[in-house]
Amino acid sequence: MFNINYIELFILNTLIYFDLFDYPLTLLEIHQYLYTGGMEGSSYTLLEIEDCLNNSENLKKIIANKNGFYFLQSREKIIEMRQKRYVLAEYKFKLARRVIQIFKYLPFIKLVAVCNNLAYLNAKKDSDIDLFVITAKNRLWLSRFFLIIIITLLGLRPPKEKVKDKICLSFYVTEDNLDLEPIKIASEDIYLNYWLVQLLPFYQRENFYDKFMDANLWLKKYFPNFSPKKVGQRLRIDDSKINANIYELKEYFWRGKLGDMLETWLKNFQYKKMSQQKKDLAIIGDKRVIISDDMLKFHENDRRLEYLEKFEKKRKELIEKL
CATH class of the missing domain: 1.10.10 (Arc Repressor Mutant, subunit A)
Known part of the structure; x- marks a missing residue:
């Protein structure tokens, strides 16, 4: 050939x-x-x-x-261009860390990773900050609700225009749905493949980044030399006794029937707020937008193809x- x-x-x-x-x-x-x-x-x-x-x-x-x-x-x-973007990325990393430092007090969060071009220090000046989130099973909608509340209160939720340095939360999965191979758009979905190996885990509980990569071992046939990222202390966000006690207490109260009721209510509330375009794309099985109880993916402008x-x-x- x-x-x-x-x-x-x-x-x-x-x-x-x-x-x-x-x-x-x-x-x-x-x-x-x-x-x-x-x-x-x-x-x-x-x-x-x-x-x-x-x-x-x-x-x-x-x-x-x-x-x-x-x-x-x-x-x-x-x-x-690479050298200039490195400086820009460092600034965006600092902003991301400040926000994720707040996220770590929330219950049911398993991992927050920087993704897309920023993950490999190649962000443009006017770009936003994309984050990928893994949550506990059966608590996806509750987790998303509180994450969105935080970035809204901080004035960091991106509008349709002027997304510079805003926090984009458009991709979530639950701990029991970690394998992303089913969302490939082609047998060789090169963008998704690189997206996965470039993820930069800023915050995790229970070594969830390693669990996530183990669930996507099929990547090895594309990247035989790849090994999971080890994020240094400069970027990594660790739990303290204080925040761990806070999120564990919240998980205790919201783990049972009360949490189930809240999850269902917040699912219905958020679904009603979503645009009809998102709903239509999800209904027809378009992989740009996925709306389910174990994955939320809002990439209407998905450019993988x-x-x-x-x-x-x-x-x-x-x-x-x-």
């Missing part, structure tokens, strides 16, 4: 995907995020990748490097040059 060998193809896959978002990669990042497209057993060491980058005549025609970054030919400008088409088009163009 292609006039290049496997390791050349996988390196090219990886650089093309990140080029869609104006992001050059280091050698270590190419190794970590090496994308095989689902070809299981295709694992390469850091030295093998470095040797290929240095000696492949094919790759030399379409890939360049400077200052430790690798990128597609004629795309040197994205090095400066667009990115997949751009990725495949760019790969075809580059390989035809060889």
Whole structure:
């Protein structure tokens, strides 16, 4: 199919995907995020990748490097873009941490992770802060209600326009629905695949990030070199005795029938408030919007298919040059 060998193809896959978002990669990042497209057993060491980058005549025609970054030919400008966005991401991380510090007092929250471009330090100036949330089972609607109340009171709930530095809470799952493979839009949903491995868990209880990644081990056939993120103390938010006692007390009172009644009432209340467009997309089974008791996903502007088409088009163009 292609006039290049496997390791050349996988390196090219990886650089093309990140080029869609104006992001050059280091050698270590190419190794970590090496994308095989689902070809299981295709694992390469850091030295093998470095040797290929240095000696492949094919790759030399379409890939360049400077200052430790690798990128597609004629795309040197994205090095400066990456460096500027790093500074922006640090500011957005601080804002996210301040908000999540409040979230940790809530009951039934298992994990809060930064997602999308911000998760790998590639946020644009006017972008919002996307968070992914895992909750206890049968408490999804209650958890969402209190999360939304908090960001509303803080003035951080994003309006339709001017979303800069607002908190976007548009994706929730429960602890008994962690496998996201069923929501793929195609056999090779490259955006979802990368979205998952780039998640940055700021706050978790009961090691839920590891549980989540264990439930999505199918990712290994796409990223053979990937290992779950270890977030350092600078970004990680840990429980204190005070907040742990507070959320455990709330869970005790809302764990039984009272909590069940509240969950049902808040589900009906929130569903009535949702736009008809969301409801219609969910009813027809459109994977952009999912409304259920174990998953809430509100991505009307889901661009996964667009990115997949751009990725495949760019790969075809580059390989035809060889």
